[in-house]
Amino acid sequence: MVQTARVLTIGEFSRLTHLSVRTLRRYHEADLLEPAVVDQATGYRYYGVDQIPVAQVIHRLRELDVPLSDVQRILRTPDPGIRAALVAEHLQRLEGVLDRTRAAVVSLRRLLEPDPAPIHVELRSEPARTVAAVEAVVGSGDVEAWFAGAMAELEAAVGDAVTGPPGGTYDNALFEQERGHALVYLPATAPPRVGRVHPVTLPAAELAVTTHVGEHDGVEITYGALGTWVVQNAMSVAGPVREVYLVGPRDAREPAAWRTEIGWPVFRLT
Structure with a gap:
């Protein structure tokens, strides 16, 4: 029987990281966040407390719509400078999307104005x-x-x-x-x-x-x-x-x- 004194059940780990059990299973299947221990008899997954920061990083990256493949690259890159560059590259793309969204909202508001200002020609x-x-x-x-x-x-x-x-x-x-x-x-x-x-x-x-x-x-x-x-x-x-x-x-x-x-x-x- 697996010893769980130093590990957390998937439910406990889910509550601590705000990642659903379903999401944690998906991340395991994608080799993104592997459990510390998998009980071979029951298939139950157990996680270490040292994996909480990693899970939180993944959570934030996914909130920013970073693709799973890019999350893997970021986590598996040992060089902090390269990791920072990968994150910065995605943030730059995200800022471009936000700029376009903001511009579209401004344009839509102008279009919906009941009496648009006449232009000078x-x-x-x-x-x-x-x-x-x-x-x-x-x-x-x-x-x-x-x-x-x-x-x-x-x-x-x-x-x-x-x-x-x-x-x-x-x-x-x-x-x-x-x-x-x-x-x-x-x-x-x-x-x-x-x-x-x-x-x-x-x-x-x-x-x-x-x-x-x-x-x-x-x-x-x-x-x-x-x-x-x-x-x-x-x-x-x-x-x-x-x-x-x-x-x-x-x-x-x-x-x-x-x-x-x-x-x-x-x-x-x-």
Whole structure:
């Protein structure tokens, strides 16, 4: 018969760790938290008091939605620095999810407002100009990561020769088909040709322009308001959408200060 003086039954261990008996059995089957002793005759599981901190770590990691495979890596890594890096990597992903959730809540509240504030729209004639650009065909889900890499490459290539705020153009297919041509640029005195960076001439265009205030995650609401204005004023979109990042994360820490100018190429129907 197994000696249980220094061990806890699975029920006792469950009460001490706030992990259900069913969860403890699942963790055992997954080789995540093995009992100190398993009675071969009865199959009963017994745990040591020194396993309580381990169980508590697992509990907290699972509360943060860390996958079981990653929990195993964290627990089995002897190097504290590597363990900390693994946890930090997941927390960073979790913070990104929280940021997106918060932005979605803000956008939803704006959409549910009974009387949304009217937007200011300006009709503007933009002349053709040559800029330093990076362009590619990308999927809508990859735009954020692609944009960050392209902008970093542009800033390194252009350096102090920048003559205005960064911008981008986005083909209609990117919105309609979830994949399309995207281009980001920096105005420069002499656009270089380095790596993916190369000179591009933006064609002259007639634009209906408004400014989106705040984080870019809620920009679709401003797009909708601008599109409504275009339709109501008997105009039609005639080309890729243009964005100019007047104030962004590199310019101001507070998202409330960020400003994105949205320009839709248009022509009058009447």
